[in-house]
Each structure stands twice: as C-alpha cells, then as structure tokens.
Amino acid sequence: MSQSSTIDTMTPTRLPGQVRAWASSNSALVAMLLLFAFFGLTSQTFLLPNNIFNIFRQMSVVAVLGIGMTLVILIGGIDLSVGSSLFMAAGISALLLRDGSTAPVAILVGLVAATLVGLLNGLLVEGAGISPVIATLGTLIGARGLALVLMDNAQIRVTDPFFDTIAVTRTPGIEALNIPGIPLIAIIVFVLYIITALLMRHTIYGRMVYAIGGNQTAARLCGIPVKRIKILTYTLCGFYAGIAGMLIAASTGVISPNLGSGSEFYTIAAVVLGGTRLTGGIGRVEKTIIGAFILFMTLNWMTIRRIPTEWQQAATGLLVLAAILIDRLAQRERAS
Amino acid sequence: MKRKMPFLMLVVSLFLVLAVGIGAVGAQDAPLRIGLVQLGTDNPFWIAQVAGGEEAARRNGFELIVTSGEGDVTRQVEAFEDLVNQGVAAISINPLDANAFGPAMEQAAAANIPVVCLFSYMDGCATVLGFEERVNGSLVAQYAVQLLTEKYGEPRGNVAILLGALGQDINTNRSGGFTDVLANYPNITVVAAESTGNWEADKAVALTENWLTAYPDLDLIYGLSDSLTVPASDVLRRAGREDILLVSYDGTEVGLAGVADGSLRSTVALLPQYNGFWNVYAAYLVATGVQFPATYYMPGAMVTTENLAGFQQLSVDLADNIAAFPFELPVGNIVADYGQRFSN
CATH class of the missing domain: 3.40.50.2300 (Response regulator)
Known part of the structure; x- marks a missing residue:
C-alpha cells in the first residue's frame, strides 16, 4: 500500500514542525479551542462567565466517571457498569439519609458500595477471565437491579442540607465585573483530576498502568503484578463512580430508577474525545476533562442556539465519530 | 345540578x-x-x-x-x-x-x-384501556394558562417544556395535548421544548440551568414527569428564580410533596x-x-395547590378504606367531590 504517499499529501507543510507536532499530540485541546472560539463568536450568551460555570457543573458527573474510565481503558479494559455503580451509590446514600443517617455515614457507605462493584468487575475480568464488556455488562444490569430492590423501586428525595450545600456553594465572585463565583462541584472535579494526574505521573502505580496497557506480556515478564494492578484499577473506577453518584445526588436532589443510565456512553465518548486510545496504553487522564468539556459545551451551545432536540442527539454522535477519525489520522501521521 | x-x-x-x-x-x-x-x-x-x-x-x-x-x-x-x-x-x-x-x-x-x-x-x-395522556396534557395547559393569566392579568408569557424520550407515545401525548391548547393563545410562546434523553434527571437539571441563561424572561416550565420537574425545582430555588412556575405530571410521592411545599404548582395523578x-x-x-x-x-386527576388537601384525603381513603371507594364514578367527579369537601 502507498500509505506514506497518502499521508504526505495530507500533511500541512506551512506550519513549522514544532507547532505541528504540538498540535498533533494535543489534538483534543486544539479542537476544544477551535470549537470554543466558534461557539463564542456565534453566541454572546455562551461566553457569559455564569454559562461557562454551568457547563463545568453539568459535565461534572461524566468528567468524574471519565477519570476511572480512562484508567480502565489505559489497561486495555472497559467498564460499562459506571452508570449503575453511580446509581447504587446515590440510591444507598439517599436511603440512609431518608432513614436518619448523618451525611458522612451515608456518603461513606455509598462510596463503599460503588467501590465493591468495581472490585467485583476486577475479579470477574481478572479472576474469572470474563471479557470486560461481558463482565461489566453483567454488573451494569445487576448493580442497578440490586439498588432498585433496596429502594423498593421508588423515587427518593435528597433533602440533606450537606448535599444541598455541595450543590449551591460557590467561591466569592467579582461583583464589579458581574462574574459569579465558581461552583464547588466544579472545584471538586478539578481537584480530583489534579490528584489523579499526579498519581499517574509520579507513582509506580501510574507507570505500571502504562506498562500493562502498552504490552501486557512484557509487563508481566518485568515482574509487574499485572492481575493485581488491573483489579485495583477496576476498583478505583468503581470508587470514582461512587463520587459521581454523590455529585448527581446533590445536583438533582431526587434519585429516580433510571438515574445515570446511559452515562457510560457519554463517559466513553469523553475519554475518546480526550484522545485516549481504546486499545489501551496511550492517553492521559487530564485530557478526558477536555473531552468532557467539548461534549458539554456543545450540548450547551445547541440549547442556547435553539437547535432542535433531535438534531442534538445526531450531532453528539457525529462529534464522537469525528474524534475517533481525527485520532486515527493523527496516529497514522505519528506512525510515519 | x-x-x-x-x-x-x-x-x-x-x-x-x-x-x-x-x-x-x-x-x-x-x-x-x-x-x-x-x-x-x-x-x-x-x-x-x-x-x-x-x-x-x-x-x-x-x-x-x-x-x-x-x-x-x-x-x-x-x-x-x-x-x-x-x-x-x-x-x-x-x-x-x-x-x-x-x-x-x-x-x-x-x-x-x-x-x-x-x-x-x-x-x-375486546377493548383497549389506557390513560388519557393527551387529555391530561391539555388539562395541564389549561391550568398553566390560568396561572399565567393570574400573573399578567391576561394569558401571556414564555413557556419551556422538559420532554421525556423522543418517539415514546407518552412523550408525544403529554406534550402534544399541552401545546395543542397553548396554540390558541397567541401571546403564550413555547420558547423551548427539549428532550431529557431517557427521562434523565441530570439532563433536566442541565436544561433548566441553560434555559435560565438563554431565556431570562421565562415564566413557566412544564415537565412531563415528576422525576424531571423536582430536580428542576431545585435549580430554580438555588438560582433564586422561584418566580418561574413549574407544572408537572405523574403524581408520584415526590411530586405530591413538591405540590405540598409549593415548589411545584401542579401534577397529574394517575390513580x-x-x-x-x-x-x-x-x-x-x-x-x-x-x-x-x-x-x-x-x-388522570389534576392535583394543584388548590385541591391538594382533597387529593391527600382521597389517597388516604384509597389506602385505608378501599372497600368504600366510589370506583364506578368518573375519576374527574371523584376528585372534584373531594376537592369541595376538603378545601384548604
């Protein structure tokens, strides 16, 4: 095949090499900036600081799910059960709060429940050798079912003042410039990203994850405890889903039987938009938040610009396909 | 009579x-x-x-x-x-x-x-039984018109609709019955009607926030399910926009609680x-x-701030004394009767 000649015609020659290299390894960031500029030029409302902060808060659940999902995808796996783990955590916490528990206890138990779902995923995949898609599809159905049994299929209202505080608290704003404060939920998300990004860069765990994702056999031969690291990664993914569950409980205030269903789709989309390779080994946690921001600012802009709701779904799908396509092209360029 | x-x-x-x-x-x-x-x-x-x-x-x-x-x-x-x-x-x-x-x-x-x-x-x-979802949607619209008329002295205002899953009959009928009625009022505008995916509460939250930004002069939101309007009511409260009226559908426990505390103005109970x-x-x-x-x-039965007390008594009677409940009567008559006997 004359693959190299195809690539030559596609390579822009006017850009200096360094800029080109930077743009190709940061395609998610470039795409985000271009889209942001376009949205800002076509809608003044879009650029209002309060609107940007709204987007931060709206993407928070998918962004937090995306942290764990990125890790799982980096080790060459996938976790379809995040929406159900999130629901289980939120449902159990809401139940405990309704029955008189204090917020810290309710949050702790909810987080433990979601973490256990993650652990179960890890054991099913690494212990029982079930493929990640099948195993986490099973827990997707099972965890939601179990939570529904516990909740007696009813809607549960979350009125705890602590949860309400999480939802309403903002940093002080700048009144003179009419800039409101940043929502606490957004700050929580950014802090989680910073911690995880540092974890991936500066700990042995982070390096092992990339080693396993890059070449599992080689990693094992180097003495890396592949199974344990993979189980730990699925468990972490469950834990992050638990945190996302707390955030969704705070922001929606009512736990309905379908809460969080389908969020795995948006989460995987955010990870892909962030440039993490679905085959594992290549990607960065901090880029997933860029993917989540691209997704949610697009949805926000479409609402503000009054794009019909049917078109919004189609556009979201196209966006993800475009991301995969761009990623493939960038990959080929690097390969050459 | x-x-x-x-x-x-x-x-x-x-x-x-x-x-x-x-x-x-x-x-x-x-x-x-x-x-x-x-x-x-x-x-x-x-x-x-x-x-x-x-x-x-x-x-x-x-x-x-x-x-x-x-x-x-x-x-x-x-x-x-x-x-x-x-x-x-x-x-x-x-x-x-x-x-x-x-x-x-x-x-x-x-x-x-x-x-x-x-x-x-x-x-x-032999026969098909179901709910008058479309008629119920129009009942909600009539009540919405009443609320807007109380606010402005005439029927006018900006309305947004939190839809459910597109393509489902209940989505089409609950929203269609509503917009059919509003079409008769030229000064009431449906400025936005957007899907919440598969009736997802977090999408209802995001949409409500975005609408507050995009349509600061919004007067009323109709949500096709309590699971959408209750989260929306939290958004309005946190934003200090409780002046925006919320009308709902489903009559679930959380929805009725919302009507009771005033965060929702009405819901439709399906009994x-x-x-x-x-x-x-x-x-x-x-x-x-x-x-x-x-x-x-x-x-269904429109449950509003006005007839809530009657409806609550009706629910108690249904739970505790079902043997005496007048099931053979049309549901509208039963609810109206309770509303008169147990006014707030």
Whole structure:
C-alpha cells in the first residue's frame, strides 16, 4: 500500500514542525479551542462567565466517571457498569439519609458500595477471565437491579442540607465585573483530576498502568503484578463512580430508577474525545476533562442556539465519530 | 345540578353492576375466574393496580388470578398461555411487547376467552384501556394558562417544556395535548421544548440551568414527569428564580410533596388503584357479555395547590378504606367531590 504517499499529501507543510507536532499530540485541546472560539463568536450568551460555570457543573458527573474510565481503558479494559455503580451509590446514600443517617455515614457507605462493584468487575475480568464488556455488562444490569430492590423501586428525595450545600456553594465572585463565583462541584472535579494526574505521573502505580496497557506480556515478564494492578484499577473506577453518584445526588436532589443510565456512553465518548486510545496504553487522564468539556459545551451551545432536540442527539454522535477519525489520522501521521 | 351528577351516576352504575352480577351468578355455580397479567409485581404503581383489581373482584364476587412477566416478555407470554389453559372467563393484560403476543392471542380466541388490553393495541382485543395522556396534557395547559393569566392579568408569557424520550407515545401525548391548547393563545410562546434523553434527571437539571441563561424572561416550565420537574425545582430555588412556575405530571410521592411545599404548582395523578379496578372490572364485564367501546381511556386527576388537601384525603381513603371507594364514578367527579369537601 502507498500509505506514506497518502499521508504526505495530507500533511500541512506551512506550519513549522514544532507547532505541528504540538498540535498533533494535543489534538483534543486544539479542537476544544477551535470549537470554543466558534461557539463564542456565534453566541454572546455562551461566553457569559455564569454559562461557562454551568457547563463545568453539568459535565461534572461524566468528567468524574471519565477519570476511572480512562484508567480502565489505559489497561486495555472497559467498564460499562459506571452508570449503575453511580446509581447504587446515590440510591444507598439517599436511603440512609431518608432513614436518619448523618451525611458522612451515608456518603461513606455509598462510596463503599460503588467501590465493591468495581472490585467485583476486577475479579470477574481478572479472576474469572470474563471479557470486560461481558463482565461489566453483567454488573451494569445487576448493580442497578440490586439498588432498585433496596429502594423498593421508588423515587427518593435528597433533602440533606450537606448535599444541598455541595450543590449551591460557590467561591466569592467579582461583583464589579458581574462574574459569579465558581461552583464547588466544579472545584471538586478539578481537584480530583489534579490528584489523579499526579498519581499517574509520579507513582509506580501510574507507570505500571502504562506498562500493562502498552504490552501486557512484557509487563508481566518485568515482574509487574499485572492481575493485581488491573483489579485495583477496576476498583478505583468503581470508587470514582461512587463520587459521581454523590455529585448527581446533590445536583438533582431526587434519585429516580433510571438515574445515570446511559452515562457510560457519554463517559466513553469523553475519554475518546480526550484522545485516549481504546486499545489501551496511550492517553492521559487530564485530557478526558477536555473531552468532557467539548461534549458539554456543545450540548450547551445547541440549547442556547435553539437547535432542535433531535438534531442534538445526531450531532453528539457525529462529534464522537469525528474524534475517533481525527485520532486515527493523527496516529497514522505519528506512525510515519 | 353539579352536585347531583355523581349521585345519579352512582345509582346507574350500581344498577349496572347489580344486574350484571345477578346475571353472572345465575349462569354459573362456581365464581367466574378472571386473569390479570401484569408487567411486574415490584413497583408501587403495579402493587396499587392489583389492590384496585382485587377490590373489583370482591365487589362483584369473582375470583382474580394475578400473574406477571416480571419484566420478561417470554415469561409474560407463558403466564398468559397458562391462563388460557386454565380456562379463565377473560384475561386483562398489559403486554411488555405487543408484537410477541400474536400466537397467544390466537390461542385465547380459539378458546373463546376475551382479552382486555392495557395501554397497547393488539389484534383481537375486546377493548383497549389506557390513560388519557393527551387529555391530561391539555388539562395541564389549561391550568398553566390560568396561572399565567393570574400573573399578567391576561394569558401571556414564555413557556419551556422538559420532554421525556423522543418517539415514546407518552412523550408525544403529554406534550402534544399541552401545546395543542397553548396554540390558541397567541401571546403564550413555547420558547423551548427539549428532550431529557431517557427521562434523565441530570439532563433536566442541565436544561433548566441553560434555559435560565438563554431565556431570562421565562415564566413557566412544564415537565412531563415528576422525576424531571423536582430536580428542576431545585435549580430554580438555588438560582433564586422561584418566580418561574413549574407544572408537572405523574403524581408520584415526590411530586405530591413538591405540590405540598409549593415548589411545584401542579401534577397529574394517575390513580393506579382506580386504573387497576377498571382493568379487571372491564374484563369481568366483557366476560359477562357487556359490550365495551374499542378504546376506553381514563383521565388522570389534576392535583394543584388548590385541591391538594382533597387529593391527600382521597389517597388516604384509597389506602385505608378501599372497600368504600366510589370506583364506578368518573375519576374527574371523584376528585372534584373531594376537592369541595376538603378545601384548604
């Protein structure tokens, strides 16, 4: 095949090499900036600081799910059960709060429940050798079912003042410039990203994850405890889903039987938009938040610009396909 | 005149019940057996439906056999076929998937067992029962018009709709009935109507936030389910925009609590016991030879700030004293009657 000649015609020659290299390894960031500029030029409302902060808060659940999902995808796996783990955590916490528990206890138990779902995923995949898609599809159905049994299929209202505080608290704003404060939920998300990004860069765990994702056999031969690291990664993914569950409980205030269903789709989309390779080994946690921001600012802009709701779904799908396509092209360029 | 109507209807329907009852008892020694095939058994709505159905059996002296598919269409077909084999007098079924019942419906027809279909049409149904979702949507719109008129002295304002899943009948009807009515008011504008995906609460939150930014002069939001409007009410409260009116649909516990604390102005209650009574009672009537119209749709009850006290009493009576509940009356009359007797 004359693959190299195809690539030559596609390579822009006017850009200096360094800029080109930077743009190709940061395609998610470039795409985000271009889209942001376009949205800002076509809608003044879009650029209002309060609107940007709204987007931060709206993407928070998918962004937090995306942290764990990125890790799982980096080790060459996938976790379809995040929406159900999130629901289980939120449902159990809401139940405990309704029955008189204090917020810290309710949050702790909810987080433990979601973490256990993650652990179960890890054991099913690494212990029982079930493929990640099948195993986490099973827990997707099972965890939601179990939570529904516990909740007696009813809607549960979350009125705890602590949860309400999480939802309403903002940093002080700048009144003179009419800039409101940043929502606490957004700050929580950014802090989680910073911690995880540092974890991936500066700990042995982070390096092992990339080693396993890059070449599992080689990693094992180097003495890396592949199974344990993979189980730990699925468990972490469950834990992050638990945190996302707390955030969704705070922001929606009512736990309905379908809460969080389908969020795995948006989460995987955010990870892909962030440039993490679905085959594992290549990607960065901090880029997933860029993917989540691209997704949610697009949805926000479409609402503000009054794009019909049917078109919004189609556009979201196209966006993800475009991301995969761009990623493939960038990959080929690097390969050459 | 208005007050006499319910009484007259009560007399008429009691007479009907009595006549049919005597006829049935005269014809058979053993009590009639009626089969009910539910979607599942573990949802409070379904449990309440069965309670209504059992009350219909008690009042009319027939035996009710309750089965369900537990969410699985294959098991539902099996349950249906079991009832056919047992030779029940009629079957009332809420099919999980109407397409899966072709052969089973033929078996019932061959055994001369009439089938009452709930919420879905299938070939061979004696009648189709359901909710007047579209009419209910228009009731919500009338109340919304009333609220906007109170606010401005004339019917005008900007309205947004939190839709459910696109393509579903209940989404089309709940929103269509609403917009049909609003179309008659040129100064009321539906500025936005957007889907919340699969009735997702977090999407309702995001949409409400975005609308507050995009349409600062919004007056009213209609959400097609309490699971959407209750989260929206939290957004309005946190943003200090409780001046925006919220009207809802479903009549769930959280929705009624919202009407009680004023965060929602209204919701539509579907009265599952009432619905369940008629699902089974219709099968009984059909079994005893009463002709039913091809479709028989039951309206819901508008629960508003004004009639909430009456509705709460109605719910208590349904739970504690179902034997005395006037199921034979039209639901609108029952709710109106309670509203008058227990005004706030």
